Amino acid sequence: TKKEETPDGGATALTAAQVKVALVPGGAHPYFQPWKDAGGKAKTDFAFGDVTFNETAGWDQTKQNDVLTSLAAQGYNAFGIFGVAPESINSTFENLKKQGFHVGSLASCPAGDKNLADFCLSTDVQEAAYKAARAAVDAMGGAGNLVHLTGNKVDSNTQRRIAGVQKAVDETGGKVKLLDTITDIDKDLQTAQKAVADLLAAKGSQVNAIVTTAYNPAVAAAGGVKQAKLPIKVIAIDDDPTIIAGIKAGEVAATVLQNPVGQAYVGSYALVKLSEGCTMATPGVIIDSGSFVVTTANVATYDNDRAAKTDSLKSDFDSKYLTCAK
Amino acid sequence: MKQEETTPEQRPPARLPLWANPRIGLVVLLIALIALFTTLRPAFLNTQLTLVPMQADISVYAVVGLSQLAVLSLGHMNMAVGRMAAMSAFASGLLHDRLDAPLLVALAGGLAVGALLGALAGLVISRTGVNSFVVTLALDFALIGLVSLLYATFTDGVAFNGLPAGMSALRTDTFADYCAGDVCGPEIPLLAPIALIAVLGVGLLFRWSRVGREVLMTGANAKAAELSGIPVRWRVVQAHALSGLLAGLAGFLLSANNGSFSAGVGDGFLLPSFLAPVLGGTLLVGGAVSVLGTVLGTAITQVIYKGLNLLQFQVDELKLYIGLVLLAALSLDRLRHVLAERRGVPA
């Protein structure tokens, strides 16, 4: 047997109506819920064929790959994907591209320096963690002890978050001390609650602020600090109703928002454009979808900033990232 | 002392009716499921998007199932299959990353690590007589910690970047990509023959080889095995080592399939590892295994999974239906068994 060169899957241009976009998160998580509506809105606005939202991947790369090929077999031909495993998601992208599909890496970029998707539209997690830690430093008045709660340590995004927090702490020149970084407590709420309770019991009196960069720890920290009645500032993540309620009630000092709506909406837009024959000016470009610090001061208005960012992202795609022969 | 008589009351066992053969039952179920899903979603027969990835998945999980089967033969369990796979994948990755080992060397190193871990578990079990469930569960706990500590120490993230040459071909290529003249191979991923070798090897082991049979006898009655001159402890170690080895192979195949040696390899191995052999008719009590059944069991679970995916169920419904279909399949098999028993044929 000898090998025969396979021609690269040269994608043929489609009309908007032929484009069927699939938005695939890594699994069920509150963060992705806005994708559903944003995808729907994009479909109406940009008049493309169809959009679906499928969160059945269950945080398992093998299952996600399975879901993706199933969707492809169902006729979906453009994919916005949150890769379960950033370290191996490039292979998945490569597979899909080989079939001639367009792929956007949404809300998370592959690990390493290479991105084999057409583009990556994601929160710069290191930047977001940095902002969150900054907010924490501000909330505790520039000096004191900080604790960082986050998710799966065996995940490159977690490593970036840890780096972001460290950077903010380093910038205080020793005035703020990072007391502890607790990882692996995002898998379920109870573990997070237990970890927070134990933390507060052990060092509650020393801690001045807690910065969380994962969902369950954020919920647990807000609740735990409230129950323990300690003067600790909690910096949460995202805008799940429970957290926004916490901000309004003053239990949460600040939260750092990402831009899931923008990711899904603009991501879908770009995918449609690519399918219609546009190309990326820089294939694999990494685009920050923005992160926003919300405190009691702007809790009523933060969504406007975010909408503005989404608009600017879209026009950036038109002007900078895409080259369309028209 | 010539006594050739068999009493007339003892009827020779009736010939096995087709439906009473458990393997045939599984094949029928498999065909029925495929027919069902194809009717509902014709895309089920799409070569590139359904059949080829499904074959790759079946290859990986059949080996996972065999890994569990290796110790089920003893009536033991290996709760650490996933983590043994992860350790093995780490070893392969490290070999390639640090020593620039080629594909086969990396694979061999990984398999060796898997086999050693399995042997360790087997050694503890056979020396102390503690239940295998407990020992491997504890080992799993210990390895969860170890795997990520190792990745944290030896990589800057959670995976080795870079694969040995040829490994991505295992993921992307099928035999159809290789042609001799005008004749190209079938649309079968390159992973499949590796799994097939494992299947044949394990089948041969348990059916014809002395060691395999002695493992089975140990599973059937350890006391009697010892009193029949079988080196029981050594067989326990060997079976667990085989389990570790196959876990390592599964880890390698999954790494090839996913495209990296990472700490997450093997996370989802535990449940499928039990499902496939059990669906295939291997008992949890030891003494009997079905290798072919395990492959069929894997195929059935993957078909169910793929089919339900194509039907685009949401998370909750998907899980619900998988559970229900499994229960139904198991109950059907059970029903077949009962019917066979009633007719007086051993099944």
Place this chain on the structure above:
Amino acid sequence: MLLAEGLTKSFPGVRALDGATLRLAAGSVHALLGENGAGKSTLVKILTGVYRPDAGRVVLDGRDVHFGGPLEALHAGIGVVHQERNLVPEFSIAENIALQHLPNRLGMVDRNRMRAEARRCLGLLDLDLDPDTRVAELSVAQAQLVEIAKALSVDTRVLLLDEPTASLTGDEADRLYAIVRKLTATGHAVVLVSHKLEEVFAVADTVTVLRDGRSVAEAQPLAGYTRDEIVDLMVGRAYASVELTARTVDRTATPALELAGLSTRHGHRDVSLTVARGEILGLYGLVGAGRTELAKALLGLDEITGGEVRVHGAPVRIRDVGQALRRHRIGYVPEDRKGEGLFLEQPITRNVGVTVWRRLARFGLIPDRAERDVVAEYTRLLGIRAASPAQLAGQLSGGNQQKVSLAKWLAASCDILIVDEPTVGIDVRTKAAFHELIARLAGQGMAILLISSDLPEIVTLADRIAVMGDAAVRGELANDRDYDAVSQRVIRLIHAAPVPA
């Protein structure tokens, strides 16, 4: 009072009962006899609601009864001691005895009443055991007695005893039969299943004989039969007790197996025995004398702390059974055939073949045909009755199971064979066949160490008899095959004052 008529019961591949009938009168001891696998235990199990018959009816006091489970039979007044041990090891004696009707108040166990009840039942058997002892700590014989006490704990009108004395000493058996007589005197009916015909003739009034699942004698007065007539009925043809051919043993040659001053961790002291080629050494002793443990220590399963083992004159250290087999050609047929001798859930082929795989294997693989030939040879040689070689060992009757357990050692062509209680629970004909076989093996030059608690068996077979008590050899005597004289000397050895340690 109890009539079971036309009972039929099939198991996969086997018809255990085929229209058997049992008629029971109040106030009598009724013997239920038959060869291994004749269906006695199955009949007992049907009468006590464990199995449901495929056909036939059970009539109790003129009314048809159908037992859905053991408890219903018990409530109908039928108590039983099954052939297999059926106690919960982790429970106390008291609780085991009371398990079928735990005395309770509002769903809570009344432990005092339970204990008192247990003491009463143990008292019936003159047993001095603490009711709070866990059953797991009891010896086989004690557990058997507890099981009998359990059956006596309920006031049943019909008591079924399935080989109750298999692991009891004569003394204990006598006590049991005294109670049996007391019971029958008060109008109870007792069914006794036993292979010990001496006992049966001493105790029973009437007899039913089963053969191949059919009753060939129904509720006949036992007095009308001689022992030989009963055996003929069981066997189905005229049965002549075997005359074993005389053997001569060359005592000048190096003994095949020699224990010199052996002590073990288990507590054996200074045990010295020799077995020559072609010789049968009978090792007699009461249950618990430590003979099984001696054999196991010999095979490397227990630690030897002193002394020496010599095989064909050469001192050896045996680490495990495999080594004993391969290097020294020693085989061991264990006493507990279900637990240690057989793989119940495996086919006969595997059970017999297990010791010869190493020899048959080519490149580590075993050709099916070679294995089949070996197995066929030995099933034929031993007359193992099975539907097919693929039948599971667990589905065979006791005697055939024992044959399978022996067959694997013959297949492995051993020089030295240790046989532990080979004929417990085995019927007369099979037993005779076994005796013939063992004698023949010795005649062919095999050295045989025969461990048995059955004195007639030892006297029939052994060339010399060693008597063991309290883990030490009490004495050795030549066997001149004169039962009365030999047994007297053996009993005297047993009751001699133990050697001070």
Place this chain on the structure above:
Amino acid sequence: MTSTVEKTTRAATAPAAPPSRLRRTVRTSEFTLATLAVIGFVALTLTTDGNMLSAGTLAAFFRFLAVPMIIGLAQMVVLAIGQMNLSVGVLTGFCAMVAAWAMLEAGLPAPLAVLAALLLGAAVGLGNGLLVVFTRINAFIVTLATMTIIDGLRYGVNGPGTYQDYSAGLEELGQASLLGLPVVFLIACAVAAMVWFFFARTVPGRHLLASGGSPFAARLSGVSNDRSIVLAHALSGLLAGVAAVLTLAQSGSVNATIGDDLLLPSFAAPIIGGVALAGGVVSVLGTSLAAFIVRLVDVAQAQFAINRRWVDLIVGAVVLGVVLSGAIRAKLSRRSS
């Protein structure tokens, strides 16, 4: 705590013969565990300069001990008949979610919702038991399948969202203390005592153990093994329901991830506690003490900021160690007797 410790210790040693009662007590695995627990606790108190004994730390310690204890017992009940229940964890989460839903969206008052959670747990457990009995499929496999199903249902209640502020009363109960000990923990102790009583003293409990220890003997004594199996699974489900209620009370917020980390600990506690996987032996005290020890490791981790991965490694090593020491002890005692 002390009251249950005493009671169960006495129970464990009561049947011992008078002359060697002390020696037997010392040899039980419960005694080893109790010693280990005390040593661990004292060591932690010393190394944290007494922080361990501060009210806050103690409260947190015991509050989060309640659920592991109960979930260990939920597994133990099934282990008693020689089976396993893989669905305990997800069932706890499912019951918690349904109860929260009942309070927030169906407007049920808290006591009714609590009752609903308990009933739901028992009903699902009953379903497991019936499936095992009627299909005769290994319980490991049956509960594997039902685990998948319940996992789906658990997610179905509220998707990925979190329920909060469902009942002020329940949350107050979760924070309340009595005699310096959290009420949730006291409830767990009371439940443990009931489980002990069930196995030690009641007829169904003894029957269940007989079925586990020796099914055939139990059957011949008129004990229905099927009933024992169904009862054990139902009880296991009920205890999962109790764990759900305790979770609701102590945590104040629940979502579909509740229960994910309970499966392995549910095995760890009874196994370390000396419960035989083969069935027939239970140890309520051992299971509770094992949960206590695992909790000590948790707290030590927080106190000394140990990497969680080390904790897994340590727990694994501890389980192996306990198991090995048990095997060695058994060997030694066999040798000495």
